[in-house]
Amino acid sequence: MNLRHAAHGPSRFKLAYLSLGFASLAACGSHTSPSPVDAPGKPTAPTTQALDTGAHLLQSRPPIDRLNAYLDGFHFYNGHQQAQMEAHHYCSVLNDDVIQCVIFDGNTQDAKLMGVEYIVSAALFARLPEGEKALWHSHRHEVTSGQLIAPGIPEPAEHALMEKLASTYGKTWHTWHTDQDKTLPLGMPQLMMGFVADGQADPRMVRERDRRFGVSSDAKRAARSDITAPEPLPGVDAWRQGNVIQINDPTGTSHAGRTQAP
Template identity: 70%
Template structure:
């Protein structure tokens, strides 16, 4: 397994390009994926709108302002690979080895916050205890298959970003299960996973996403053939080895797909 940082010496020269990619993603390729949920509640009043506008003008939001990178991919419930959904990631690059993302069910103004994902380098992942590794998934197939995309940035910049992400691992928790809960977030957080092989993701899900963004995942797969395929740490993707981890839901088994 590679224990290099996110940028190997070969990749270091690409760092400026990736910085530009992150900046470009801040304002590109949005507003084409509607939320799947209609939350209940009274319409926003004029007073609330005024307060919101005032807060927007006067308050600073340093953590939110750092959410520069936009990634789109697919998740499934750990232990239930047939229960799949698209996930829109808005990410902050903390340093060369740690990225943190908030995940929504769309990329429109009223998109619902589904959860979070933490992304770390192979070097940091290698240092985790065995039990902790079981909570994380690899990104090799997501990158190499073309499933994971960075909408709105030039192809060379996206390719360089994927060259970075292929050597990472993610830990993802969804707190609003928008495939089931169409009004409010119910139950407990669920551990999510990423796909590890061909034939796992619902092709209709990918096709619909590709059409919406005007891309071809199969074409991206071919374009990424030159990205080296790293060895995956055997501690990751524990679901594929029969180890299923989820928090017991005291509200019942409604999220056991």
């Protein structure tokens, strides 16, 4: 596929094809973000290492092999906007309307599996039940602000991908709250949201991410000024209207995470 042509608009490409170019680039070279916590446990025994090596060599992993798109962005706890964190998404394209991602707290081998995100097109979101829509967030501001990036791929390919993502919707649950320094996945899953306006994301958090990846969110914002995504559909980002949904945690261990000072 000619990525130069793909950059002219989402109608000129299939995201499934574009994602094929991500596979060799998703590791993102030396731009590493280690996990903020170490899990408790004994050092890996030689027998366990041998089993792991054998499984790696002998077992097939079709679902894992499809996780060939890498996105980096930011989330906050629904109902507690000041509790923010960076999220590393490794995604699989199911079709032109559905993407599924596993979310880690870093991009190194020690990264902890933090949660999942499901991404759907506007056409699919519009057909969801009204109550269900309150669980989803829009991606328009994440894209146009330059805060959502696809590290390691050529700029024309990233631009084309962002054109596609700008009109999509995500449903995100975090299951391991390492941003709260939890060394095990304690407590209940928490519903996460994405930023929808300037001034919401902690600028220091964004700057630190940009520094590690050698990018500029401001430059990406300028480069994406031609992306004209429609207004988010009714029902999404329900927290803005005071409709905050969260799972109550009877254990008391899944309180909203570390607060970032804007």
